[in-house]
Each structure stands twice: as C-alpha cells, then as structure tokens.
Amino acid sequence: MADTTEESRAAVRALLDGALAQGRTALTAPEGKAVTDAYGIPTPAEALAESADEAVALADRIGFPVAMKIVSPEITHKTEAGGVRVGVASAAEVRGAFTAIVANARTYDPDARILGVQIQQMVPAGTEVLIGTVTDPTFGPVVAFGLGGVLVEVLKDVTFRLAPATEDDALSMLDGIRAAEILRGVRGAPPVDRDALAGLIVKVSRLAADFPEIAEVDLNPVFASAGGVMAADVRILLAGERPAARRRYGREEILASMRRLMKPTSVAVIGASNEAGKIGNSVMRNLVEGGFSGDIHPVNPKADDILGRKAYKSVMDVPGEPDVAVFAIPARFVPAALEEVGRKGIPNAVLIPSGFAETGEHALQERLVAIAEEHGVRLLGPNIYGYYSTWQDLCATFCTPYDVKGGVALTSQSGGIGMAVLGFARTTRTGVSAIVGLGNKSDLDEDDLLTWFAEDERTECVAMHLEDLKDGRAFVAAARATVPRKPVVVLKAGRTAAGARAAGSHTGALAGDDAVYDDILRQAGVIRAPGLGEMLEYARALPVLPTPRGDNVVIITGAGGSGVLLSDAIVDNGLTLMEIPPDLDEAFRAFIPPFGAAGNPVDITGGEPPATYEATIRLGLEDPRIHALVLGYWHTIVTPPMVFAELTARVVGEFRARGVEKPVVASLAGDVEVEEACRYLFDHGVVAYPYTTERPVEVLGAKYRWARAAGLL
Structure with missing residues (x-):
C-alpha cells in the first residue's frame, strides 16, 4: 500500500476539526466517504x-x-x-x-x-466481514476483524491487533478467527483476495493511529471476494478530549533506577522498629536475618538503636546516598518523608503502607506521584508486601526470607496473590530470582520490571499476575523485547468480567476488555495462563525444559488409557503428534511385546521391566526426527515409581551431556509413591506430574508457544 499523502491527511484533519468544532461525535456518511477516499479504502x-x-x-x-x-x-x-x-x-x-x-x-x-x-x-456480492477500530483504554487504538453483517453479533468471531497493524499482523488476523476456512473458499466458492483484505485492515488501522480523536471506525459489512474488497457501510465516531499523556521513561533511565532497586548496596528503612509485630520491625529483621550484605539504615526519630544498627532521626541524617528507601509508616506521614527522600537524592522508594487509591484516597496518592516526579524518585507501590531480590539476599518485605535462588521472577499486583506465589514457591522449591509486589502501581509497573528482567542474567522466566495495565503499549514493547530472550507468562485477572463498554458501533460493542487483552498479549508473544495454578507451574517448568527444535512429539506410555488422554491433551494444546515413519516404527517394535502397540502413542504395556522403558526412551532421544517426548508411566511392581524416575533422569542426563537436549515431560499414574518420583524427575530436568495427563502437556504446549513467539521454531 502506498503511504497516505500529507495532503490526504490534512484533508481528513480539516474534516475532523470541523466536526469536533460543531460538538459532533459522529461523521455523516458523506464525510465518512471523504475520509475513506483519502486513505484508499474502497467504498461504493x-x-x-x-x-x-x-x-x-x-x-x-x-x-x-x-x-x-x-x-x-x-x-x-x-x-x-x-x-x-x-x-x-x-x-x-x-x-x-x-x-x-x-x-x-x-x-x-x-x-x-x-x-x-x-x-x-450496490456492492458486488461476497463474503461479509467486519473491519473496524476502537480506542481501548489500556492499549489505545486497536483494529478488529471478523465475520460481518448480522453474524458478527451472533458469533462474536472477532480478533484484535494494535494499530497500526503490519501486513503480517493483518494476515494473521485472517487466520485468527474461527471461521477462517470460509475466507479460503468452501463448497466450491472461490477464496477471497487475501492480500486486498489484509491491505484494507492495514489502511483502516493506519487511519485510527494517525488520528487519536477517532474513537471508532466501523466498516460493516465489507464484501470480500476473489475480485477484491469493498466496504458497503462506514461509520466513524469521534472522541471528546484526549486522555492525559502518561510520563514515560527511556530504557536506560529505567535500567539505571531498577539496577539500584534490585542490586542495592545501601537501604534505609523509614519506620524501622524494635517492637515485634510491627511492619517496620519485620522489614528490619528480614533484611538483617536474610543476609543482606549492604548497609542497612533504620530511620526512627524515637530510637537510637534498632536490631543492633544505629538508628537515625531522619533519612537526611543517613550517611551516603542509599539506593532504596523502604517505607513502613502510616499513609498520612508518607508525603513528608518522601520529600526528604527526594532531597536526599535516593532514587527508589518502596511504599509498603496501604491507605491510598485502593481506599479512595486518590488525591493522597497523586500527591506522592507529584513529589516523586519533582525529585526524580521512582515509586514501587503503595499497598504492597515489599519485594525480594534473592541473589542479593535482600528481603525488603514483612514476609520471611526466601532461600531458594533460581531463574524465575514472580510479580503480583495483589498482596493476597503474592502470598500464594510465595507459598507455592516454597512448597515446590522453585528457584526464584525475584518476587515483587506492585500494588497500586502509582509509578513502577510491569513494563519497568520487564525491561529489567530482560537484562537480568539471573532471570530465565518472568511470571506476572496483573489486574490491569496502566500503559498497554509500553507493556507490549517491553514484552516484545523480552520474549526473544526468555518466556513471559501472564495471569490476567478479570477474564470473565463484563468488560464490553457501551459503544456506538459493532466494533466497540465487541471489544470487551478481555477479548482485546487476549489477542494483544498473544501478539506480544506473551504466554497467557488461564489460572493461578497454571501461571505458577509454567514459571516453574519452563526454565527446566530445553527449547524444542521441531514440532514432532512422540508419546511413550505404559498404559493405553493414559496414551489416549495424552493424545487428547496434545491436540488441545496445539501440538503435533508425529507420524511415525516405517523404519522408526520397526525400531520401536523391537523393544515392546507383540501385544503392545507402536505407532504414536508407543504403548509398551504396563508389565514391562525397566529395560523396556529405558530402551524406548533412548530411541526417542536418539532419533533426530523426534523433537519432544511425552512419557506416560503406570505404577507397577515390575517397574516401581522411583526406578522409573531414576532411569529416566539418568538417560535424559546422558543425552544432555552429549548435547542432545529435547523437552521431556511425564505423567505418572499410581499410588502416593509417584509424588516422590515426580519431585525427583523435576529436580533432574524432566517436568513430571502425578495423577494428571493434562498438566505436563499444558506445560510442554506453553514452551512451544514461547519458542514460536521467540522465532526459535
């Protein structure tokens, strides 16, 4: 598509300014025609x-x-x-x-x-589709595509992308609706002109991106045929005032501040206390007992010494320039103390106290933001449990220190969810690089953290619980920069909330909050977890699994029933069961009894000794045509759970030592001994779960989704 000329944009600008000057919220049909002509959008x-x-x-x-x-x-x-x-x-x-x-x-x-x-x-006959845009409060202008006419309201088969959309984005939208097959031609009907349809999506998205005062564009129906596309009806709605621009920080600014937050050498605790049961006491105790090797400066005007550390009357009295000030004082005292933090030149304030916007005290929170911006202080919180930076032995929270260092960074917007994250991590001994509470997100939010975690050599996977995004586009940009390096898993709360806002067009009514979130998070390459359990399991398992090199997945199972369920899970998670070639089929048959079954799944039957498991797993790892293994174990006396776990871990370890790394996941069915076997396998690089055929394949599917998003498949 040729770029829209400055002259065309100026004509649209004049038209929109005229309508807004008259106080109108919609263009007339002739005005809509003038706009579409300017952008090369075909209309009758x-x-x-x-x-x-x-x-x-x-x-x-x-x-x-x-x-x-x-x-x-x-x-x-x-x-x-x-x-x-x-x-x-x-x-x-x-x-x-x-x-x-x-x-x-x-x-x-x-x-x-x-x-x-x-x-x-009159428009030539064709398949009716909808193309439109809507201004989403989180992501700004987004473009929508789906079936048009009355079907759009019945089926709601619509997909969304950020505007402006690229040609690749637009082509992916054509394949992203459930009725995509109709566009390819069914029952002898010719396929639609995909290039023309994708080009129209790009043009409409560019229009919305060029003019923020356009609230919605609705082309419905658009008639698409083998001969091209034409929009039969155009509706353009206008917005009132534009939202206030959010202050944004550059990447280097974010990294400079986050480096001092996550790797501090000096921390001040405002409101530190000797009194057990107070947050200021818990924070001090956790910093000291957690092993933080930097300087810890308690600030309390009524104390001379707190937990063996010299106390200061004011943060202004603290020697040097601390990297972080942790607040553990009531909300009403925070603004004055934050002023001192700013004058002291401390770059980060961690605000644990509640009593701000979450309780309706919006003005108080806005005052904090203004003070922080004046002095160049970044705010984490308020209304949080604090944060951990485990590799620094930094426990700046009222929770107890976490002692398992690893590659998973966990964040949560909710304190309660944060506690669940912490409990899960402890129970499963998940290796953690950081646990961060975001709370009200008065300043620092997910895109700041992602920018840091993308660079952090200790972090291999990022998992985030969020209820909203302050700046969806900044988050998408940060996610796109992170995903090629490491997986990003998101649990977006409010998935089933009534999110569709009152709107004046088909497009607006269909753009419910979650529908937009779902498509745009996928566009950013993020793995969306359907629930808290899945988010935590993905975070624990993804760093364990090697990156797959291809799509061929093979199931090896000791029970036919689990093989069927595992096959279903493979399909449900968008994976591909390998078509076993004759030579590989013959090789598998050499190790399994005559009443077993080769093919895929490979059913070795339940009565086989450890040698059969080992031989078939070895074959699966040796053959370069196989890219991932799913193991289905059935508890038997012949091959007890720990015997299976140990032989599997040994074989996988041998091949990895030789440079052959394939994802291996396992489902173990049996009595309680399978729980210990799963823990052993997890510790040795095999993602294993007891009593479920779905979870291991879900995790494998998540790894594949990340590998595709990262361009590794």
Whole structure:
C-alpha cells in the first residue's frame, strides 16, 4: 500500500476539526466517504441527494440498482431509524424510497437535522466481514476483524491487533478467527483476495493511529471476494478530549533506577522498629536475618538503636546516598518523608503502607506521584508486601526470607496473590530470582520490571499476575523485547468480567476488555495462563525444559488409557503428534511385546521391566526426527515409581551431556509413591506430574508457544 499523502491527511484533519468544532461525535456518511477516499479504502460510488428529483438523477448516473441511506448528524443507527433501502431498481422506486426514508427519520427523531439521502452504488456480492477500530483504554487504538453483517453479533468471531497493524499482523488476523476456512473458499466458492483484505485492515488501522480523536471506525459489512474488497457501510465516531499523556521513561533511565532497586548496596528503612509485630520491625529483621550484605539504615526519630544498627532521626541524617528507601509508616506521614527522600537524592522508594487509591484516597496518592516526579524518585507501590531480590539476599518485605535462588521472577499486583506465589514457591522449591509486589502501581509497573528482567542474567522466566495495565503499549514493547530472550507468562485477572463498554458501533460493542487483552498479549508473544495454578507451574517448568527444535512429539506410555488422554491433551494444546515413519516404527517394535502397540502413542504395556522403558526412551532421544517426548508411566511392581524416575533422569542426563537436549515431560499414574518420583524427575530436568495427563502437556504446549513467539521454531 502506498503511504497516505500529507495532503490526504490534512484533508481528513480539516474534516475532523470541523466536526469536533460543531460538538459532533459522529461523521455523516458523506464525510465518512471523504475520509475513506483519502486513505484508499474502497467504498461504493455515492452522492448526496437533497430532493427526490436529485435522487433519481444521481441513481441514473451511478447505475441501477442503488442503495439509499438517510444522512443526519444525529442519526448514526440508520437501519433502526428506517433510513435504509437496498436494491432500489427504478426511478419510481427511488422517488418512493426517498419520501419514505425522510418520513421514517423524522418520526424516529423529530429534532434530527436531515441533510438528505445518500445514493450509493450496490456492492458486488461476497463474503461479509467486519473491519473496524476502537480506542481501548489500556492499549489505545486497536483494529478488529471478523465475520460481518448480522453474524458478527451472533458469533462474536472477532480478533484484535494494535494499530497500526503490519501486513503480517493483518494476515494473521485472517487466520485468527474461527471461521477462517470460509475466507479460503468452501463448497466450491472461490477464496477471497487475501492480500486486498489484509491491505484494507492495514489502511483502516493506519487511519485510527494517525488520528487519536477517532474513537471508532466501523466498516460493516465489507464484501470480500476473489475480485477484491469493498466496504458497503462506514461509520466513524469521534472522541471528546484526549486522555492525559502518561510520563514515560527511556530504557536506560529505567535500567539505571531498577539496577539500584534490585542490586542495592545501601537501604534505609523509614519506620524501622524494635517492637515485634510491627511492619517496620519485620522489614528490619528480614533484611538483617536474610543476609543482606549492604548497609542497612533504620530511620526512627524515637530510637537510637534498632536490631543492633544505629538508628537515625531522619533519612537526611543517613550517611551516603542509599539506593532504596523502604517505607513502613502510616499513609498520612508518607508525603513528608518522601520529600526528604527526594532531597536526599535516593532514587527508589518502596511504599509498603496501604491507605491510598485502593481506599479512595486518590488525591493522597497523586500527591506522592507529584513529589516523586519533582525529585526524580521512582515509586514501587503503595499497598504492597515489599519485594525480594534473592541473589542479593535482600528481603525488603514483612514476609520471611526466601532461600531458594533460581531463574524465575514472580510479580503480583495483589498482596493476597503474592502470598500464594510465595507459598507455592516454597512448597515446590522453585528457584526464584525475584518476587515483587506492585500494588497500586502509582509509578513502577510491569513494563519497568520487564525491561529489567530482560537484562537480568539471573532471570530465565518472568511470571506476572496483573489486574490491569496502566500503559498497554509500553507493556507490549517491553514484552516484545523480552520474549526473544526468555518466556513471559501472564495471569490476567478479570477474564470473565463484563468488560464490553457501551459503544456506538459493532466494533466497540465487541471489544470487551478481555477479548482485546487476549489477542494483544498473544501478539506480544506473551504466554497467557488461564489460572493461578497454571501461571505458577509454567514459571516453574519452563526454565527446566530445553527449547524444542521441531514440532514432532512422540508419546511413550505404559498404559493405553493414559496414551489416549495424552493424545487428547496434545491436540488441545496445539501440538503435533508425529507420524511415525516405517523404519522408526520397526525400531520401536523391537523393544515392546507383540501385544503392545507402536505407532504414536508407543504403548509398551504396563508389565514391562525397566529395560523396556529405558530402551524406548533412548530411541526417542536418539532419533533426530523426534523433537519432544511425552512419557506416560503406570505404577507397577515390575517397574516401581522411583526406578522409573531414576532411569529416566539418568538417560535424559546422558543425552544432555552429549548435547542432545529435547523437552521431556511425564505423567505418572499410581499410588502416593509417584509424588516422590515426580519431585525427583523435576529436580533432574524432566517436568513430571502425578495423577494428571493434562498438566505436563499444558506445560510442554506453553514452551512451544514461547519458542514460536521467540522465532526459535
């Protein structure tokens, strides 16, 4: 598509400014036609008739049959007003339709200004689709695509991308709806012109991105055929005032501040206390007993010594320039103390106290933000449990220190979820690089943390619980920079909330919060977890699994029933069961009994000794055509759980030592001994779960989704 010219953009700008100056929230049909013409969006030939005679003359010039539509700034839902006629085939019919349309409109809204009736060329037949844009409060302008006409309201088969969309984005949208097969041609119908349809999506998305005052664009229906595309109806809604721009920080600014937050050499605790049961005492105790090797400076005007450390009356008295000030004082005292932190030149404030926006005290929180911006202080919180930086032995929280260092960074917006994250990590002994509470997100949020974790050599996987995003585009940019290096897992709360806002078009009504989140998080390469358990398991397992090198997955199982369930899970998670070639089938059959089954799944049967498990696993790892293994173990006396676990771990370890790294996941069915076997396997690089065939394959599917998003498959 050729770029829109400055002249075309200027024409649209003048048109929009004129409508906004009149206080209007929608463009008329002729104005919409002028906008689409400027952006090369194909629409039918049309003209405005102010009388029945003029309507007849225009219809004769355009060519019968024609469509006729009321033109009124106050009437945006023309069909509801009885203001539409299609297939009008003669001069007499045009006269009658003109009179009826105007009469219906006046009945529908007696105060509406009637500018005339639009005479429009009838659109060639084709598949009806919808293309539109909506301004999402989190992500800004997004473009939507789906089936059009009445089907869009019934099926809600719509997909979304950030605007402006690229050609690749647009092509992925064509394949992203459930009815994608219709576009490819069914029952002898020719396929639609995919390039033309994708090009139209790109043009509409560019229009929305160029003009933030456009709240919604709705092209419905668009008729798509082998011969091209044409939008039969255009509706453009305008926004009132633009949202205030959020202050943004550059990447180097974020990294400089985050480096001092996550790797501090000096920490001040404002509100430190000797009194057990107070947050200030817990924070001090955790910093000291957690082994933090840097300087710890308690600040309390009523104490000389706290936990063996010299206490200071004010943060201004603390020697040097601490990297972080941790607040453990009541909300009403925070602004004054934050002023001192700013004057002291401390770059980070960790605000544990509650009593701010979450309780309706928005002005108090806004005051904190203003103070922080004035002095160049970044704020974490308020209303959080604190944060851990485990490799620094830094426990700046009222929870107890976490002692298992590893590669998983965990963040949560909710304190309660944060406690669940912590408990899960302890129970499973998940290796953690950081655990961070975000709370009210007055300043620091997920995109700041992602920018840091992308660079942090200790972090291999990032898992985030979030209820909202302050700046969806900044998050997407940070995620896109992180995903090629390491997986990002997100649990977005509110998935089933009634998120569809009142809107004046099909596109707006369909853009419920979660529908937009789902598609755009996927566009960013993020792995979306359906629940808390999945988020935590993905975070624990993804660093354990090697990156797959191809799509061929093979199941080796000791029980036919588990093989069937594992096969179902493979399909459910978008994975591919390998078609076993004859030579590989013959090789597997050499190790399994005659009443077993090769193919895929490979069923070695439950009575086989450890040697059969070992031989078939070895074969699966040796053959380069196999890219991942799913093991289904069935508890037997012949091969007890720990025997299976030890032989599997040994074989996998041998191959990894030789440079052969393939993802291996296992489902163990049996009595309670399988729990210990799963723990052993996990510790030795095999992701294993007891009593479930779904979970190990879900984790494998998540690894594959990340590998695809990262461009590694």
